[in-house]
Amino acid sequence: MTRRCLLMGSGGNRGAWYAGFLEPLQAVGIRFELLCGVSAGGIAAAWFAAGDPEAFYDSWRQADRWRIALHPWLARGRRRTVDMLIQSITLRTMDRSAVLKAPEQVLVTASRIVGGSALRPRLRRQLLNVGEAGDEARLGLMLRATAFIPWVNGLKAAVHIDGNRYLDGGLTGRVPLGIIPEDRFDEIWVAACSPNGRAELRCQLNSWTRPERLIVVTPSEPLPVGRWTMEWTRVRRAINLGRRDMERAIQAAGRTHGNVIIGDEGFPPFSQEETEL
Numbered sequence: 001m002t003r004r005c006l007l008m009g010s011g012g013n014r015g016a017w018y019a020g021f022l023e024p025l026q027a028v029g030i031r032f033e034l035l036c037g038v039s040a041g042g043i044a045a046a047w048f049a050a051g052d053p054e055a056f057y058d059s060w061r062q063a064d065r066w067r068i069a070l071h072p073w074l075a076r077g078r079r080r081t082v083d084m085l086i087q088s089i090t091l092r093t094m095d096r097s098a099v100l101k102a103p104e105q106v107l108v109t110a111s112r113i114v115g116g117s118a119l120r121p122r123l124r125r126q127l128l129n130v131g132e133a134g135d136e137a138r139l140g141l142m143l144r145a146t147a148f149i150p151w152v153n154g155l156k157a158a159v160h161i162d163g164n165r166y167l168d169g170g171l172t173g174r175v176p177l178g179i180i181p182e183d184r185f186d187e188i189w190v191a192a193c194s195p196n197g198r199a200e201l202r203c204q205l206n207s208w209t210r211p212e213r214l215i216v217v218t219p220s221e222p223l224p225v226g227r228w229t230m231e232w233t234r235v236r237r238a239i240n241l242g243r244r245d246m247e248r249a250i251q252a253a254g255r256t257h258g259n260v261i262i263g264d265e266g267f268p269p270f271s272q273e274e275t276e277l
Helices: 012-019 022-028 040-050 053-063 082-093 096-101 136-146 195-206 232-255
Strands: 004-008 034-038 105-116 121-129 159-161 164-168 187-191 213-217 260-262
Touching: 004 040, 012 040, 012 053, 012 232, 022 053, 022 232, 034 040, 040 053, 040 096, 040 105, 040 136, 053 082, 053 232, 082 136, 096 136, 105 136, 121 136, 121 164, 136 159, 136 164, 195 213, 213 232, 232 260
Parallel strands: 004 034, 004 187, 034 105, 187 213, 213 260
Antiparallel strands: 105 121, 105 164, 159 164
8 A cells, every 4th residue: 555645735725626636536545644734735734634625625615704904903904914814714614623634643833932933933834733633622722823924923923832933834834845754755746836835845856866756736836826915716726726727637547557747847856757747
């Protein structure tokens, strides 16, 4: 049996692209022993463990009426901060009990504040194990922590878990490729949706010498959404693109035993024969 993990990087509302992955993977029965994500990718990892693509889509539909407030003081009328929307939509629509009972291990990364000032906090990457959450309230704190963007949610605000303060996981690494121990998996599936995330992934792959098979998935065309985009018509197009890109990744992975790339060109260490563009 092939041992697989799926890693998803940060990207704000570009993470709607990840919502398109779940249905194609379910259709062919591809399962992952580990789901790990950063920020938007961390929330997507929890949705994958919940196993309900329609509820995942619906969470984005419900967000359509709102726009992003870049500070709590601006959260009035149709505007809400990202953290407010996670609490009022994501945590309400997601079956958190299913996430806690999922057979997959689910990890999200957050940035723990270890010193510094409110304007320049000193941060350390922290893995939060959803399987150890114990209850839905604590799971909610973990998901808020991985996507808790600093300053946008208030100058001194953070998510508090067990006496520690956490900010967005993307502050200490946008793609969690480096956290996976060697020899645990046969295949590593990794996805990045933001320009900075894709650049970081390229840097990590420049020095990649490990033997695991890699399936790298990035958007095959420019995403119709930006970091703060909320409009459902554009978000739906991003979801549909994610679905097509994952379908291509699944097909390419079935055709070759080598590494696969869907989307961006130029990711080392792939040879031309092993690349699906």
